[in-house]
Amino acid sequence: MTASTILPARQRPTTGRLILYSVTSVLLVFLVAPILVVFPLSLSSGELLVLPTPGYSWRWYADFFSSQRWLLATYNSFVVGILTTLIATSLGTLGAIGLYLGRFRGKAFVLALLSLPMVTPVIVTAIALYFSLSAVGLGSTLTGLVLAHTVLSVPYVLLTVLASLQSFDPNLLRASASLGANPIQSFYRVVLPLITPSVATGALFAFATSFDELIVALFIASPDQFTLPRQMYAGIREFLSPTIASAAVLIILLSVLLLMVNETIRKRAARHTLPSTHRTP
Amino acid sequence: MMSRRNLLAAALIAPLLLLVLVSFIVPLGATLYRAVDDAEIPTILPQTTALLKQWDGKGLPSEQTYQSLIAELREAQEQQKAGPVLNRLNFEETGLRSMLLQGLRASSRFTGSTKEGLIALNPRWADPHFWGLVKRSTGPWTPLYFLRSVDLKLGPDGAVVPTAEEEAVFVKLFVRTFEISLVVTLICAVLAYPVAYTLSILPQVWTNIGIMLVLIPFWTSILVRTTAWFIILQREGPINALLVSLHLVDQPVTMIFTRFAVYLAMVHVLLPFAILPLYSVMKGIKPDYMRAAASLGAPGWRRFLRIYLPLTMPGVAAGALMVFMLSVGFYITPALVGGSGDQMISYFIAFFTNTSVNWGIAAALAALLMGMTGILVAIAWLLVPGFRAGGVRV
Numbered sequence: 003m004t005a006s007t008i009l010p011a012r013q014r015p016t017t018g019r020l021i022l023y024s025v026t027s028v029l030l031v032f033l034v035a036p037i038l039v040v041f042p043l044s045l046s047s048g049e050l051l052v053l054p055t056p057g058y059s060w061r062w063y064a065d066f067f068s069s070q071r072w073l074l075a076t077y078n079s080f081v082v083g084i085l086t087t088l089i090a091t092s093l094g095t096l097g098a099i100g101l102y103l104g105r106f107r108g109k110a111f112v113l114a115l116l117s118l119p120m121v122t123p124v125i126v127t128a129i130a131l132y133f134s135l136s137a138v139g140l141g142s143t144l145t146g147l148v149l150a151h152t153v154l155s156v157p158y159v160l161l162t163v164l165a166s167l168q169s170f171d172p173n174l175l176r177a178s179a180s181l182g183a184n185p186i187q188s189f190y191r192v193v194l195p196l197i198t199p200s201v202a203t204g205a206l207f208a209f210a211t212s213f214d215e216l217i218v219a220l221f222i223a224s225p226d227q228f229t230l231p232r233q234m235y236a237g238i239r240e241f242l243s244p245t246i247a248s249a250a251v252l253i254i255l256l257s258v259l260l261l262m263v264n265e266t267i268r269k270r271a272a273r274h275t276l277p278s279t280h281r282t283p
Numbered sequence: 284m285m286s287r288r289n290l291l292a293a294a295l296i297a298p299l300l301l302l303v304l305v306s307f308i309v310p311l312g313a314t315l316y317r318a319v320d321d322a323e324i325p326t327i328l329p330q331t332t333a334l335l336k337q338w339d340g341k342g343l344p345s346e347q348t349y350q351s352l353i354a355e356l357r358e359a360q361e362q363q364k365a366g367p368v369l370n371r372l373n374f375e376e377t378g379l380r381s382m383l384l385q386g387l388r389a390s391s392r393f394t395g396s397t398k399e400g401l402i403a404l405n406p407r408w409a410d411p412h413f414w415g416l417v418k419r420s421t422g423p424w425t426p427l428y429f430l431r432s433v434d435l436k437l438g439p440d441g442a443v444v445p446t447a448e449e450e451a452v453f454v455k456l457f458v459r460t461f462e463i464s465l466v467v468t469l470i471c472a473v474l475a476y477p478v479a480y481t482l483s484i485l486p487q488v489w490t491n492i493g494i495m496l497v498l499i500p501f502w503t504s505i506l507v508r509t510t511a512w513f514i515i516l517q518r519e520g521p522i523n524a525l526l527v528s529l530h531l532v533d534q535p536v537t538m539i540f541t542r543f544a545v546y547l548a549m550v551h552v553l554l555p556f557a558i559l560p561l562y563s564v565m566k567g568i569k570p571d572y573m574r575a576a577a578s579l580g581a582p583g584w585r586r587f588l589r590i591y592l593p594l595t596m597p598g599v600a601a602g603a604l605m606v607f608m609l610s611v612g613f614y615i616t617p618a619l620v621g622g623s624g625d626q627m628i629s630y631f632i633a634f635f636t637n638t639s640v641n642w643g644i645a646a647a648l649a650a651l652l653m654g655m656t657g658i659l660v661a662i663a664w665l666l667v668p669g670f671r672a673g674g675v676r677v
């Protein structure tokens with residue numbers, strides 16, 4: 003679809019269109035610029051977060067990779083993120099398949115209940131988990147953090163997988179049954195390959211949710227359980243060194259990587275599933 | 284009987300349901316219950332509670348009640364458990380903590396009646412109103428925290444009255460939270476429209492690039508983006524350096540810890556949430572409608588107002604509701620770039636949980652915040668068809 007199809011009377015760029023394009027460009031720059039500004043700051047050779055930088059050096063990255071606190075935070079973030087992803091993805095996928103298969107009353111209610119952590123303001127979840135995890139002795143533990151992050155991220159897995167199951171054509175199951183497959187074979191050979199992209203997307207969401215999560219960590223993590231966002235927050239509150247900018251750059255790079263992986267999955271899934279389901283897109 | 288299919292479904296859902304029930308629903312329920320729970324005094328002062336239940340509220344309670352209160356308070360204090368009782372009563376009326384502590388200290392020297400000793404110490408011990416407050420705090424439930432979180436309290440006679448002006452902070456807090464959320468939502472909706480529109484009409488290559496530029500901030504953590512603004516808006520930060528070097532200002536401008544900084548950073552964080560649903564709605568609008576209107580002679584602005592705008596409203600509504608819902612619960616961004624006058628409800632929930640420990644108020648504010656979010660979700664669910672399908676990552 004090109005510009006000329008929306009406004010057929012005008013074939014060439016008009017003043018209005020030029021204004022529109024400039025406004026859009028300015029806003030897109032506004033969205034990305036603050037993220038880009040962190041890059042030169044992280045490479046500064048000076049002690050202060052100022053632009054222009056007095057010179058360029060890798061010293062703040064060296065500082066990051068030699069600091070016990072930052073390394074521990076990185077380690078914690080990956081441990082909690084990976085465990086959260088594993089638990090949330092397996093439980094969320096199983097739950098989605100269960101909700102897809104089930105024919106019982108109150109299914110909508112169960113779905114709403116399971117999605118509740120997604121729409122609850124995070125601060126409310128955070129204080130609820132703070133009280134209850136301390137009560138059962140899981141405050142200030144990585145286990146508590148994994149549990150909390152799993153609860154926060156499981157609705158994304160559930161809803162993503164459920165959405166892809168609901169667009170799944172049941173005729174395919176009949177076809178596989180007519181060819182002699184038992185239900186378990188049908189599941190492994192037909193259903194699973196078709197929902198794999200959404201499971202992968204759900205897993206990425208789960209990891210990103212855990213990796214970015216700060217508010218719950220503020221309440222239930224002691225310094226030994228600090229994750230990267232928590233350590234960054236502490237750093238901002240104490241004194242602002244360019245190490246924070248280098249940590250931010252590393253987190254941004256990881257986010258962009260996750261985004262790229264997700265886009266690749268999405269595009270491949272779109273290529274693979276559209277021809278096999280006989281529906282108008 | 285359950286069919287085999289449902290049995291399998293139940294087995295698949297059970298682990299997830301168990302996880303969400305045990306580590307979310309139960310903790311949430313227990314936390315929100317704190318907003319009405321009034322267990323401090325009946326638990327720590329059981330005998331006094333029993334005696335006060337018998338007291339008819341007229342005149343003064345018996346000598347035995349006075350003795351019991353002092354004895355149980357002393358025992359609690361020796362076990363370091365008196366804090367919740369003192370906090371609870373002081374929350375009913377400021378000043379009761381010091382009065383009780385003073386009575387407790389002096390009572391060890393009393394030779395005769397505890398009642399008379401206390402009354403001689405402080406005439407408020409002879410005030411039936413004081414005892415009314417204690418009796419009212421003997422549980423099991425209290426409306427006090429909910430009332431206080433909307434700047435109301437119970438008067439001496441049990442009627443609902445406004446709190447004193449210096450304590451009336453919560454209505455202002457709700458108004459401020461709404462104001463910030465509304466301004467951020469309006470700015471996001473207005474800014475998202477041209478961006479989404481441009482992205483929907485550009486050739487595919489440019490659209491892909493544009494969408495990437497929206498998705499990168501969308502996937503970058505809120506803390507990282509807020510930190511970026513925190514650095515950029517510093518007095519010695521890049522923006523001030525630029526303004527000074529261009530001689531636009533003589534002195535660096537104060538931007539950090541202002542409402543302006545809060546709006547700027549929140550709009551930056553939330554704008555992608557407004558652009559993405561709007562873009563998908565715009566992408567789905569057939570150009571035929573616009574062509575038809577043009578062929579009937581409608582001028583450009585009229586085609587826009589009468590056809591395009593109404594057709595894209597579901598996208599605007601989906602984005603705006605999402606932005607508003609997220610704004611209302613914002614915590615990190617205002618806490619980092621805002622001043623003390625720019626903090627929202629979430630900040631005070633954290634404050635009453637950690638700093639000034641008053642879990643009843645924290646729970647009441649949390650319940651109200653959840654209620655407001657619940658209403659917004661319900662509106663979105665009912666009115667915006669794209670909301671359920673949107674699947675937006677928070």
